[in-house]
Amino acid sequence: xxxxxxxxxxxxxxxxxxxxxxxxxxxxxLSGPLGVGKSELARAIIRHGCGETGDIPSPSFTLVQxxxxxxxxxxxxxxxxxxxxxxxxxxxxxxxxxxxxACLIEWPEKLGPLLPADRIEIVLGMAADDNGRxxxxxxxxxxxxxxxxxxxxxxS
Numbered sequence: 001x002x003x004x005x006x007x008x009x010x011x012x013x014x015x016x017x018x019x020x021x022x023x024x025x026x027x028x029x030l031s032g033p034l035g036v037g038k039s040e041l042a043r044a045i046i047r048h049g050c051g052e053t054g055d056i057p058s059p060s061f062t063l064v065q066x067x068x069x070x071x072x073x074x075x076x077x078x079x080x081x082x083x084x085x086x087x088x089x090x091x092x093x094x095x096x097x098x099x100x101x102a103c104l105i106e107w108p109e110k111l112g113p114l115l116p117a118d119r120i121e122i123v124l125g126m127a128a129d130d131n132g133r134x135x136x137x138x139x140x141x142x143x144x145x146x147x148x149x150x151x152x153x154x155x156s
Contacts, residue, residue, distance in 0.1 A: 001144050003151060005124075006132035011037060014135065015044020017150035018120075021143060022049040022075060022102040027116050029108035032124035037133050038106045041124070042077055045104055050075055059106075064092055066101075074101035080110035089114055120147075 005011045018028060018041075028045070030038040043056045050067040059065040059079040067075040076097045083089055089111055097103055098116055108115050120139035127134050137144065 001137045001148055003135045005135055011041055012044045014151055015041055016048040017147055018045045019049030022069060024073060025099050026102045027119035029105045029119055029121045031108060036124040038124060042104045076101050076103045078105045080107040083110040086112040086114045
């Protein structure tokens with residue numbers, strides 16, 4: 001699935017739709033070059049999925065920031081940019097998080113073989129005219145259908 005995010009409101013709308021998909025064991029990966037909007041999309045997912053209204057810092061230095069949905073689901077926001085090897089991620093407790101929490105993972109390629117195959121993968125890039133972003137999304141067909149419908153619906 002390919003979505004054009006022509007402004008921050010579109011990124012927020014995608015985040016709102018993804019925030020509704022948070023569930024235990026759900027992995028959402030965010031890939032793309034520096035400055036393409038991975039952290040902004042992660043913040044939108046956290047705002048809408050967890051009801052966060054304050055500052056949502058990037059976990060670039062802490063590697064993991066955790067949040068909680070209204071029904072108590074843990075949401076892990078991971079930034080793997082600084083990992084030197086996938087084994088470093090094991091020290092964070094990610095194996096348990098992959099089953100017990102919803103995980104938003106920036107720079108997922110740094111996890112190598114530890115990255116679960118069953119995930120929603122979002123690759124962000126610049127639009128051809130440099131006005132906005134493009135999100136290429138892959139994952140389970142039933143989730144993509146719901147994502148497409150949710151993104152197309154006007155915000156409530």
